[in-house]
Amino acid sequence: MRKKLILNSFSGTTLYLINVVVAFIMSPVLIRALGNRDYGLWELVMSVIGYMGLLDLGIGPALIRFVSVADGKQDRSDLQQTISTAFAFFIVAGGLALVLFAALGYYPRIITGNDTKDIANLSTVFLLFGLDASIMFPLQVFTATLMGLQRHYLINSARGILTIVRALLTFYLLQRYAGNGLIVLALLEPIFCLIQFAFFSAAIVCDNSIPRMTFRAVTWRKLHELFTFGAKSATMLVASRLQNQSVPLIIGNVIGLGQIVYFVMPNRLIDYAKGVSQALGLPLIPYFGASIGRNDRDELLKSWFSTTLALQVVSLAMPVAIFFYGESFLAIWIGQEYASAGRGVMHFLLLGLLADSLAINASRILVAQGIHGKNAVIWLVLSILSIPVGIGGASAWGVTGVVMGTTMVMVVGNIVTVLLACSAMKISLQIYFKETLMHLVLPLLLLFIVMQAFTLLYPVKSYPNLLAQVLLAGCIYVTAIWCFTLDDGMKAKLLERIRSIMPQGV
Structure with a gap:
């Protein structure tokens, strides 16, 4: 189990690094292609997507927990009821999200204010996001099931590849269809969501250790259990959305x-x-x-x-x-x-x-x-x-x-x-x-002192300068962690782990 945890964490970190690199390259591209106003609109619409996530009523986070516990108990019947019931619920939630986005397409000023009166194809943008949401909700069942079974590595690997492909395609289309950036970005949302749906659903179906989803396994009792647990997560989800997604809406209006x-x-x-x-x-x-x-x-x-x-x-x-x-x-x-x-x-x-x-x-x-x-x-x-x-x-x-x-x-x-x-x-x-x-x-105090000295003596003017300072300070920090944080037992385990992953003879 610990090896699986390490693999999941490593793949998650790799996906994170891919996302950082892609965002690092693409963010200036998007701002230049859209301009401050349209880029602000894009971020505002993404905030609305975040709010639409509230329609899952906490079932998504609950699903991960229920799947992991059922797997730990080796209870296939409970696992089948869990994923089947959740899938039926998310189909309904996805349909409702589609209707809500279509309504926003007719009345966008409800959330965007008056700045959008000159933006073309705004209704189409909202409709495409509605289509994306209708796919994204049922998709949660497949990803949450894989997460609950601690197979994050499969999700992370697929999403890493898709992130790179999507970035390349976005860059090409923004250059090819200059002036239509919002439509390009909105169109890619449901397309890549559908690709994920096809891949992760196939991963579930082809794995014989995972029971098949069937509407006969859908029960009100299991929905009640998921909702009872998920209501707590839903409350936290509402809090998170209010905290994070409200800022662009407040600024925009x-x-x-x-x-x-x-x-x-x-x-x-x-x-x-x-x-x-x-x-x-x-x-x-x-x-x-x-x-x-x-x-x-x-x-x-x-x-x-x-x-x-x-x-x-x-x-x-x-x-x-x-x-x-x-x-x-x-x-x-x-x-x-x-x-x-x-x-x-x-x-x-x-x-x-x-x-x-x-x-x-x-x-x-x-x-x-x-x-x-x-x-x-x-x-x-x-x-x-x-x-x-x-x-x-x-x-x-x-x-x-x-x-x-x-x-x-x-x-x-x-x-x-x-x-x-x-x-x-x-x-x-x-x-x-x-x-x-x-x-x-x-170690943190030493890191603070080192970075303070670097920035005073060598002000940052370029990426190489910044990277060199951060890497050098990071090496000093890691050394301090080794000397002051890890005990002998932790050091021995870490060295053993490093040796186990290195090629023989190294």
Whole structure:
């Protein structure tokens, strides 16, 4: 099982790196092809897609957990009922999403304001996104089933290849059909979603260890179980959407579509930083779920501590690196205009990133045990409060003011999540930080000092300069991790793992 976890995490990290490289290359291309206004509209529509995800009512996250537990118990009948019932539900959800997007196509000003009156083919864009959503909802059953069976590597490999192909095709079509960028991007959404549907459904059908989905296995009892568990996840999902997807909507309607880009670019940099630990940590819920299925609480606590520390090695280094190099990177990548306008936004986002890193694995342990309902309600309340705060901030301080509301939610919400996780695992907050953060204080302090010295002595002017400084500081950080964080047993296991994957004779 541990080998599968490592393979899943490695493939997830590889997919993340592919996404980063593709976004790094394509983001300037998209901004130049669409312009600030149309690019802002694109991001706003993507936010609406995020809100449409609420139609799954938390069944998607619940499905991963139910599949992993059923697999841990080797209960094929329960597994068949789970995936069959979820598939029937998502067909209905997909149809409803299609209808809602079609309605938005007739009345786009409901969410876009008056800036879109001169944008051509806007109704077609919404209709294509509706078609995409109608495919995406049933697709969740196949991907969630594979995730629940800890086969993330299959999903990650396929999506990595499709990401590269899609980027190449997007670049070609934007050049070939200049001036029609929104239609090009919207058309590619359902096409590539359909390709994924075909591939992952085939993977499920061709695997004899996975029972066949059938409408005869659909039961109201299983739907009730999924919904009861998923209601907690749905609450958390609503909170997440309000927190993350509302910002472009607030900016677009209060300030203007052309201002959204000044939030999106710094936020994308923060998302890249989050993506590393998220890619590594994605397989952990089914991993924890398997331990719960075996009723091994000691193993669960030990795994939680070790995986949290491993994730924080990466996640806590990210705020330090972005603090020193984020603005310089944006200036080189997109342009000084975007770097300067996004400075305040990025600093507030960094506070949220730091809070998120401290609680990097807390919500996963709650979800895996099915006791995340209270945490979800608290996040929902905080996220709702962030909307009027964001609107008021937008009126007073522009884009930066909107982000202040989001940051407030992240900081307070993550503190609450850690406290609830510690309570669930019957440990004190002091023990939690002793087993995680305290092991990294010296390496992080050294990383901060090294990066401070580099940026003062050698101001960043180019990608090679930036890359050299980050790599050198990273090497010093990793060395400090080896010297100050890892004990002899952990070092021995790591060396053994390295030797096992190296070719014979090396």
